[in-house]
Amino acid sequence: MRMLTRKILDRAFTAGGYLAVALMTLFLLWVLVPIFVKGAGAYVFVGTVEYRRMMLGEFGRGNEQRVAAEWAEVQRAREPVYEAIAAFERELPALPVARRKELKPAFQAVREGVAVLLGPAPGKPLPALTRMIYGQTRWRQAQDKAANILFEETWDYSGNGSQKVHVPRQPLFEGTALAPVFPLLRKELRSLLRPRLTFYPRFLTDPSIDAHFFGGIGPEVLGTVYLALGAMLIAVPLGIVAAVYFQEYAREGPVLTFLRSCVNTLAGVPSVVFGLFGLAFFINTLHVSPGKSVLAGALTLALLVLPTVIRSSEEAIAAVPRAYKEGALALGAGQWRTVLTVILPAALPGILTGIVISMGRAAGETAPVVFTAAVSVGKWVTPSEVLSQPTPALSWNLYNLCTEHEAVEEIRHVQYGMAATLVLIVLALNLAAILIRARVAKRLKV
Amino acid sequence: MRVSLFVAGLVAGCAVAQAQDKLVLDGSTTVGPIAKAFAESYMRQNPGVNITVSESGSGNGAKALLNGTCGIANLSRDLKGTERKAMEEKGVKPVAHVVAYDALPVIVHPSNRVKGLTIEQIRNIFTGAIRNWKEVGGEDRAIVVISRDTNSGTFETFKELVLGKEAKIVESAEYTGSNGGIRQRVQMTKGAIGYAGLGFVDRSVKSLEINGVAPSVETVLDKTYPISRELFMFTNGEPAPESLAGTFIGMSRSEKGREIIGEIGFVPVPPKQ
Numbered sequence: 001m002r003m004l005t006r007k008i009l010d011r012a013f014t015a016g017g018y019l020a021v022a023l024m025t026l027f028l029l030w031v032l033v034p035i036f037v038k039g040a041g042a043y044v045f046v047g048t049v050e051y052r053r054m055m056l057g058e059f060g061r062g063n064e065q066r067v068a069a070e071w072a073e074v075q076r077a078r079e080p081v082y083e084a085i086a087a088f089e090r091e092l093p094a095l096p097v098a099r100r101k102e103l104k105p106a107f108q109a110v111r112e113g114v115a116v117l118l119g120p121a122p123g124k125p126l127p128a129l130t131r132m133i134y135g136q137t138r139w140r141q142a143q144d145k146a147a148n149i150l151f152e153e154t155w156d157y158s159g160n161g162s163q164k165v166h167v168p169r170q171p172l173f174e175g176t177a178l179a180p181v182f183p184l185l186r187k188e189l190r191s192l193l194r195p196r197l198t199f200y201p202r203f204l205t206d207p208s209i210d211a212h213f214f215g216g217i218g219p220e221v222l223g224t225v226y227l228a229l230g231a232m233l234i235a236v237p238l239g240i241v242a243a244v245y246f247q248e249y250a251r252e253g254p255v256l257t258f259l260r261s262c263v264n265t266l267a268g269v270p271s272v273v274f275g276l277f278g279l280a281f282f283i284n285t286l287h288v289s290p291g292k293s294v295l296a297g298a299l300t301l302a303l304l305v306l307p308t309v310i311r312s313s314e315e316a317i318a319a320v321p322r323a324y325k326e327g328a329l330a331l332g333a334g335q336w337r338t339v340l341t342v343i344l345p346a347a348l349p350g351i352l353t354g355i356v357i358s359m360g361r362a363a364g365e366t367a368p369v370v371f372t373a374a375v376s377v378g379k380w381v382t383p384s385e386v387l388s389q390p391t392p393a394l395s396w397n398l399y400n401l402c403t404e405h406e407a408v409e410e411i412r413h414v415q416y417g418m419a420a421t422l423v424l425i426v427l428a429l430n431l432a433a434i435l436i437r438a439r440v441a442k443r444l445k446v
Numbered sequence: 447m448r449v450s451l452f453v454a455g456l457v458a459g460c461a462v463a464q465a466q467d468k469l470v471l472d473g474s475t476t477v478g479p480i481a482k483a484f485a486e487s488y489m490r491q492n493p494g495v496n497i498t499v500s501e502s503g504s505g506n507g508a509k510a511l512l513n514g515t516c517g518i519a520n521l522s523r524d525l526k527g528t529e530r531k532a533m534e535e536k537g538v539k540p541v542a543h544v545v546a547y548d549a550l551p552v553i554v555h556p557s558n559r560v561k562g563l564t565i566e567q568i569r570n571i572f573t574g575a576i577r578n579w580k581e582v583g584g585e586d587r588a589i590v591v592i593s594r595d596t597n598s599g600t601f602e603t604f605k606e607l608v609l610g611k612e613a614k615i616v617e618s619a620e621y622t623g624s625n626g627g628i629r630q631r632v633q634m635t636k637g638a639i640g641y642a643g644l645g646f647v648d649r650s651v652k653s654l655e656i657n658g659v660a661p662s663v664e665t666v667l668d669k670t671y672p673i674s675r676e677l678f679m680f681t682n683g684e685p686a687p688e689s690l691a692g693t694f695i696g697m698s699r700s701e702k703g704r705e706i707i708g709e710i711g712f713v714p715v716p717p718k719q
Contacts, residue, residue, distance in 0.1 A: 128702050211486070377482045
């Protein structure tokens with residue numbers, strides 16, 4: 001009987017374990033799959049002729065003749081649209097006052113909608129903002145914009161509760177010169193914009209143009225790399241030295257207990273506190289740089305990951321068999337030499353794992369870099385400028401683009417592209433940790 | 447203007463001093479889009495120049511100017527007395543430059559049938575005296591008050607122009623860190639009411655008429671819209687007209703700069719005479 005209970009309990013425990021793992025996997029998939037699917041949209045998408053014009057105009061990429069030829073054809077296809085608008089503009093003043101009052105705002109909306117969809121009308125002066133020089137560069141968004149012209153989205157407040165209604169604009173303009181525009185937009189949108197499957201791998205390395213409306217996330221990726229590498233450059237030597245001290249040199253006692261609890265407390269401090277501390281200490285007190293800089297951010301991140309580096313290094317050192325150490329000491333090596341030539345190499349796989357995982361953490365942290373390193377617009381930072389220059393960084397700019405940007409909806413693909421890239425970088429770092437560990441462990445065995 | 451930009455380009459091109467070709471801007475998330483667009487346009491014309499823009503809020507912008515960690519502080523409000531005093535003590539001489547005008551549209555979810563409110567009603571809503579939309583002609587739905595955080599210049603302006611200095615915002619209010627954030631919150635919440643800069647409000651939310659006036663470029667210019675304000679860039683001392691900071695701020699009165707401001711959705715200041 002007792003045997004049976006034990007068995008059932010055992011099974012239940014195993015089942016609980018499986019359930020937990022399954023839940024975790026599901027959750028991970030639920031979070032990651034949409035990010036990757038939507039993030040891929042920044043690299044692979046259906047681009048329009050406006051995209052190809054933009055690439056040629058802003059980056060000098062693409063075949064000039066081919067784009068020019070395509071552009072000429074598209075302009076021919078667009079002619080009826082512009083002709084209808086011009087004809088209606090001439091017709092409008094002659095209409096009866098009541099009809100004019102009714103049509104004018106709707107016409108305004110159509111004309112503005114066309115400018116958003118296809119770019120500024122030919123012959124009109126170019127706008128100052130790059131985002132307005134070109135029409136919709138992505139087919140999906142172009143379709144939405146076309147729908148905004150065809151239908152007016154309003155709310156019906158007459159019933160009980162209010163309802164969103166899409167009122168077609170075409171009937172309003174029936175019989176006027178503007179009428180031909182609507183069937184054109186509905187049926188001929190493809191010939192107006194020429195959608196084509198587009199690969200944009202350089203999204204990863206291109207700088208952004210006009211606040212991320214066009215271009216890629218190159219400076220952000222580079223900034224993230226600088227910050228993560230810089231943090232490791234500072235945290236790793238400090239962390240390993242501290243770990244060696246804790247494991248090999250320090251004597252058990254109140255001092256050691258105190259120091260350990262210091263490290264543990266540091267590990268539990270929220271990251272935004274590190275950010276504010278970095279601003280107050282490194283920038284406003286020590287003046288490591290004239291303002292925000294990669295250096296200040298790396299120092300702050302280093303503090304943040306230091307406890308992780310110390311703890312993982314300590315564990316790796318503690319896992320080195322006593323026999324190694326005793327053997328070295330028996331052969332006459334001093335403690336310093338034992339640590340350097342026997343213990344550290346044997347502990348290396350564990351230490352490296354800790355380092356790479358901390359690097360992933362440093363790459364993904366937002367709060368510590370907001371006040372110390374990150375800016376929303378900035379040029380590429382060259383290696384010689386890291387001491388004084390702030391940088392865009394993936395984590396912060398992702399937040400910035402999702403909340404503070406003036407046109408959050410227009411640049412969804414950039415946001416997802418950034419998120420996917422950041423997650424991929426962190427995943428790649430973790431994978432590297434696993435591989436390095438396996439490799440070094442194998443080498444040490446031989 | 448073009449000449450001065452050209453001069454700035456020349457100066458930046460052959461600058462020996464590091465400070466001449468670097469400019470750091472920090473502060474308001476409302477002024478952010480203007481500063482970002484100016485920076486990109488400026489760097490395009492002067493490739494040797496490096497301008498960085500952070501958007502950490504007006505309060506932090508003022509602190510950055512105080513600590514000397516930025517060359518230009520973007521503020522969507524004027525400096526407060528306490529800030530001026532702190533700067534005076536540190537020897538920082540703040541100089542205000544108005545770069546654009548802005549209105550604060552009061553925004554609600556588009557499903558809301560309320561078309562407009564009076565300042566009095568808005569004050570009562572934000573201080574908690576009115577808690578249901580049916581009290582102001584809407585349907586029976588609890589009002590969700592959404593405000594900017596207290597570091598924000600937009601918050602300060604709204605408080606000063608609508609609520610009055612002493613008023614306390616209802617304790618059930620939500621606080622959001624940016625203009626974009628407040629718009630998204632309102633867009634997602636049926637009973638919500640909030641406010642944001644003119645350049646941030648799009649068709650996804652409904653701007654209310656206030657005392658019968660809808661917020662727009664025209665109503666800001668003729669001062670009929672009651673919640674309007676100036677957007678500032680502050681420098682430490684008056685920048686030399688041909689310096690990087692001087693020409694950068696000068697853009698706001700140039701033809702191109704005014705066009706940029708208008709296209710983003712704010713109201714440009716009058717051009718330089």
